[in-house]
Amino acid sequence: MKMYLNGEWVSRDNVQEVLNPYDGSVVDTVPSASVEDVATAVDSAERGFKEMKTLSAHDRYSFLMKAAELIEERKEDLARTITLEEGKVISEGRVEADRCKQTIIVSAEEAKRLQSEVLPLDAAPGNEGKFGFTLRVPVGIVGAISPFNFPLNLVAHKVGPALAAGNAVVLKPASDTPLSALKLTEIMLDAGFPSEAIQCITGPGGTVGNALVSNIKVRKITFTGSQEVGEQICKTAGLKKVTMELGSNSPLVVLPDADLEKVAQATTQSGFSNAGQVCISTQRVIVDQSVYGDYLDALVPVVESLTIGNPIDDPVKLGPMVREGDAVRVSEWINEAVSSGARLLTGGERDKAIVSPAIIADAKPDMRICKEELFGPAVTV
Numbered sequence: 001m002k003m004y005l006n007g008e009w010v011s012r013d014n015v016q017e018v019l020n021p022y023d024g025s026v027v028d029t030v031p032s033a034s035v036e037d038v039a040t041a042v043d044s045a046e047r048g049f050k051e052m053k054t055l056s057a058h059d060r061y062s063f064l065m066k067a068a069e070l071i072e073e074r075k076e077d078l079a080r081t082i083t084l085e086e087g088k089v090i091s092e093g094r095v096e097a098d099r100c101k102q103t104i105i106v107s108a109e110e111a112k113r114l115q116s117e118v119l120p121l122d123a124a125p126g127n128e129g130k131f132g133f134t135l136r137v138p139v140g141i142v143g144a145i146s147p148f149n150f151p152l153n154l155v156a157h158k159v160g161p162a163l164a165a166g167n168a169v170v171l172k173p174a175s176d177t178p179l180s181a182l183k184l185t186e187i188m189l190d191a192g193f194p195s196e197a198i199q200c201i202t203g204p205g206g207t208v209g210n211a212l213v214s215n216i217k218v219r220k221i222t223f224t225g226s227q228e229v230g231e232q233i234c235k236t237a238g239l240k241k242v243t244m245e246l247g248s249n250s251p252l253v254v255l256p257d258a259d260l261e262k263v264a265q266a267t268t269q270s271g272f273s274n275a276g277q278v279c280i281s282t283q284r285v286i287v288d289q290s291v292y293g294d295y296l297d298a299l300v301p302v303v304e305s306l307t308i309g310n311p312i313d314d315p316v317k318l319g320p321m322v323r324e325g326d327a328v329r330v331s332e333w334i335n336e337a338v339s340s341g342a343r344l345l346t347g348g349e350r351d352k353a354i355v356s357p358a359i360i361a362d363a364k365p366d367m368r369i370c371k372e373e374l375f376g377p378a379v380t381v
Contacts, residue, residue: 001182003031003202005041007195012037016203018179021087021320021353022310028085030178033203038211041170041199045141046217048168048196052138055194057111060164064108067191071101071184078152078183080312085177086151087320087353088274089311100153100184107160114165138166139219139241143212145205145233147224148322149277151177155184158222163193170218171200172209174225176322178202205229213237224279247373248279254287254295264298267379272306272357275321276330276377283374284363285381296361296381300346303357303379320353321376327353330376333369334358337380340367348378 002009012031020027031037055063071078078100079093088096114136121127144158155173162169173181178200185200201208213221213236220241223233230244252270254263271282287295311319321327331350337360338344347358355377363370363380370380 001028001030001179003033003037003178003182003200004185004189005033005037005199005201006044016175018085018176020084021322021324022312024352028179030182030202033201033208035207035211037201037203038170038208038215041201042141042212042215042217044196045168045170045199048194048198049138049140051194052163052166052168052197055166057114060111060166061108063188063192064104064111064160064164067187068101068104068108070187070190071097071104074183074187075101078180081179081183082152082177083311083319085179086148086274087311087322089316089319090314091317092274093311096150096153100156103153103156104160107156107164110161111164136165140167141218141220142167142169143215143218143221144169144171145209145212145221145223145225146171146173146181148174148176149274149279151180152184154224155181157224159184159188159198162222163188163197167220168196169198170212171198172205172212173200173202175202175204209233210236213240245279247375248281249283249371249373250280251284251286252282254285254291256288256290258291260291260295260298263295264302267299268302268306268357271379272303272318272377275318275355276357277321277326277375281375282379284370285379287381292381296345296359299381300359303359304346306357308354308356318354318357318377321355322353324353326376327355330355330374330378333374333376334360334378337363337367337369340364342367342369342380 002011014032015029016032018027075097078097082093083090117134119132121130142162146155222243224245227246230246306317308318309316334348342363343361345359347356349356358378360380
């Protein structure tokens, strides 16, 4: 696919391959943007922002609702794109496409509710009968940097609200999964937004991301990703408005009166969706000792029932991680925990980018697999 900047779809001599995580095949190629391309995109967005100022709240609402209709029409293609570039099983890809539509609908509704605030000023002497008020105005150009794990919906989380508020957007999708973002950009343009109101530039984060974050014309940065990269962005962004959605290490607490069969199902769903590559994925399960053994007995067969394989096939419930290097890391952390006294009850075998869903019992809080974000298909108990 081509990238979109300066009101047109463009290619470049330097390209990067988008790989299918399951088999390593090339899904497509995208341009590898330069620092100059970023500057061009921002300058174009500056013009796009002026066009956005001419739109009413109803105009923005209407365009976003049209975008939601187009997402519904193209849902199966979007779901397949998610699966092919990210490795998410096709059933989860369809759910993500549905969630993307809902995100855009909510954004559309909020375009009509950008409320102000009225403040009485008569608390100070001499201000009797006076009041102040605020007005919400768009910041201008929003730089949006999205992650690989929800390559459509988390792009919508950034683009939808930004356009709803009347901003222009320069979008930089994750290098592993740019295709879904490019297709959402196309949808926004087809829905009627001005041609320069949105830009989507592809390429390495170190080049494209840094140039975008440091550009003085960009007034807000929204980023979803790792804490390490988030900290670097905050240092580079300076006085820009910044929104960070970073990593997590999510616990699940199981009390003695819990329905263990339901908890086992919930643990499996929350721990192994998208091969554990979810920022709120269950990673640590803290179980009351009185039901510890019963919980493990309930959990193991549910996890072992997950069908592993090619994520484009409907019966499959767990596919590959986005990169084989990440799968290697997960395997290393599992082995490290076992060598430190934990018990591997099931799973943990690696085949290229696929790691079979693992349950690690008797894990200790000081183990790396407990205290750091794993972002993979393993749950510690």
